[in-house]
Amino acid sequence: MSQGSSPTRETSRTDNDGNDADDDNDSALGSDQYSTASITSSTYHYRQLGGRSYPNFRDVDHWEPVDEKQQESFDIRHHIYLMQNNQKLFNAPVQPRCVLDVGTGTGIWALDVADTFPWAEVIGIDLAPIQPPWVPPNCRFEVDDANMNWTFGDGRFNLVHIRDLVGSIRDDEKLYAHAFCSLEPGGWIEHTESFMIIFSDNNSIPEDCVYHDWNRLFDEAGEKTGKSFHLAERIESSMKTAGFRVLGSRKKKVPIGTWPKDPTLNEVGLWNQHRWMEGLDGYGRWLLKYVWSLSDVDIELFFTRTRKALRDKRIHAYELYTTVWAQKPGPGGQ
Numbered sequence: 300m301s302q303g304s305s306p307t308r309e310t311s312r313t314d315n316d317g318n319d320a321d322d323d324n325d326s327a328l329g330s331d332q333y334s335t336a337s338i339t340s341s342t343y344h345y346r347q348l349g350g351r352s353y354p355n356f357r358d359v360d361h362w363e364p365v366d367e368k369q370q371e372s373f374d375i376r377h378h379i380y381l382m383q384n385n386q387k388l389f390n391a392p393v394q395p396r397c398v399l400d401v402g403t404g405t406g407i408w409a410l411d412v413a414d415t416f417p418w419a420e421v422i423g424i425d426l427a428p429i430q431p432p433w434v435p436p437n438c439r440f441e442v443d444d445a446n447m448n449w450t451f452g453d454g455r456f457n458l459v460h461i462r463d464l465v466g467s468i469r470d471d472e473k474l475y476a477h478a479f480c481s482l483e484p485g486g487w488i489e490h491t492e493s494f495m496i497i498f499s500d501n502n503s504i505p506e507d508c509v510y511h512d513w514n515r516l517f518d519e520a521g522e523k524t525g526k527s528f529h530l531a532e533r534i535e536s537s538m539k540t541a542g543f544r545v546l547g548s549r550k551k552k553v554p555i556g557t558w559p560k561d562p563t564l565n566e567v568g569l570w571n572q573h574r575w576m577e578g579l580d581g582y583g584r585w586l587l588k589y590v591w592s593l594s595d596v597d598i599e600l601f602f603t604r605t606r607k608a609l610r611d612k613r614i615h616a617y618e619l620y621t622t623v624w625a626q627k628p629g630p631g632g633q
Contacts, residue, residue, distance in 0.1 A: 345427070349584050349595070354426040356442055362466050362520065362585045365427040372578030373404040376463065379570050380491065380620075382563070383551050388412055390547060391487040391624040393458050395419040399481065401445050401461045401474075406430035406438075408460065413438035422451075426467075446470070449477040456482050461490040466520060466528045475541035484629020488543060491622040492531035497555070503615045509604040510616060516583070520590045534623045543625035555609065555616045571618070575609055 345352035351364040363369065384390070388411055395416050400409040403423030413421040413435040423430065424443035434440070446469050459478045468474055478488050495517045497510040504510050517528040527533075535545050554568035555575060575582075579602055587593045587601060608614060 348588065349580075351581060351584060353585065356426045356444060360524070361426055362524070364581045364585075365429050369578060369581040370405050370429060372574050372581065373463075374407050375570055375574040375577075377407045379553060379567055379574070380462075382567055382570070383553070383620075384622075388415065389458070389460060389489050389624070390549075390622060391458065391489045391626075393487045395421075395458045397456045398422070398458045398460065399424070399451065399456045399478075401459065401478075402464045402467065403430065403440060404463065406434070406440055408462065409438055409440070410434065412460075445474060445477075449481055451481050453480050454483040454486075457486040458482075459486070459488045461488070463492065465492055465495055465530050466517075466524065466526050468530060469526055471527075471530055471533055471537045472540050475538050475543065479541045479543065479627055482627045484627060486627050487624060488538065488627070489622065489624040490534050490538075491620060492534065493553075494531045494619045494621065495528045496619065497616050498552075498619060499614065499616050501615050503613060505614075508614065509601065509608050510614075512601070513583075513605070516586055516590065520586045523590050531619075531621045534621060538623060538625045543627060545623060545625040547625075548621065548623040550619055550621045553618045553620055555618065556612060556614070558612055558615045568617075572609055576606065579605055 344355055345365065346355050347353070348364075351369070352366040353364050354361045381388075388408065389395075395412060396419055398409075398412055398419055398421045400406075400412070400421065400423040403409050403425045406423050406425075406429075409421050409423035410431075412419065417435070417437055419437060421438040423438070423440045424445065425440070426442065426444060428440070428442050430440040445464070445467075459482055461474075461478075464474075475488070482488065496514050497504070521527040521529060535548060538545055552564075553571050554564055556568050556572045557565050559565045559568055583602065583605075584598060587598045593601065608616075
């Protein structure tokens with residue numbers, strides 16, 4: 300597959316365990332520890348809100364749905380990342396050998412890595428079992444909550460990849476501490492997140508624009524849930540606290556809409572506008588219902604205002620994404 304050629308992915312592979320996809324839907328995997336263990340049938344019976352499906356792993360509350368409609372949004376984000384990263388799957392200067400993808404979502408990044416580096420073992424973890432059952436033999440997926448204790452063993456991986464965990468992590472320093480222990484000396488971690496603020500450099504966002512409401516909603520959501528929506532702002536400092544040497548970082552503007560004159564950014568903006576239009580209900584319904592206690596009617600009115608802003612070419616709005624890569628000290632380290 301040529302990476303980045305399509306925002307969605309179809310798979311036709313052998314199950315890496317050689318089993319039928321539905322064989323272990325009700326099996327208990329492992330011990331009673333809070334880890335990748337104990338996948339019960341309830342995990343596959345998603346929580347419902349407004350016709351949307353949300354993860355149901357150990358009663359974890361998660362703000363974004365994981366149904367097929369929202370999965371398209373996950374894969375579009377992957378496509379946008381590749382477009383803005385010269386089709387590179389990661390920036391860390393590492394030859395992947397054993398890789399952990401934290402918050403794997405549909406598994407699209409993990410599958411691309413497994414395809415590109417067939418000698419590497421790739422493990423993807425997520426709250427929801429929404430990954431395809433047919434995968435390369437060097438890739439597998441596990442249901443897990445990254446907030447809990449990790450049980451992969453010390454020094455197992457040489458690359459830990461994290462992306463789009465905003466609003467999902469209670470303690471980012473603890474997250475990086477787990478990653479630090481799970482990496483071999485000289486191993487790498489790379490994390491990409493959105494700042495979850497809608498910006499404009501030319502003051503084209505009117506004072507009464509709904510984008511300001513989105514910024515306030517994300518602020519208040521983090522305060523109420525205890526899981527920050529501004530994880531991106533602390534990546535570097537929290538990695539250093541965990542013991543990593545931060546050796547690279549970059550920020551990328553992701554336009555919303557086709558206002559940029561640059562052809563590449565114009566295409567990125569088109570994809571991002573489509574992602575917002577299609578994923579709007581998923582981004583906002585849970586937060587608007589449980590953070591702001593809006594009625595269903597008021598939620599729909601909020602979405603109507605947002606769609607109007609998304610179509611307004613006079614508004615030069617963008618999101619800001621940051622990527623940080625760092626290394627665990629030790630043999631082979633820089």
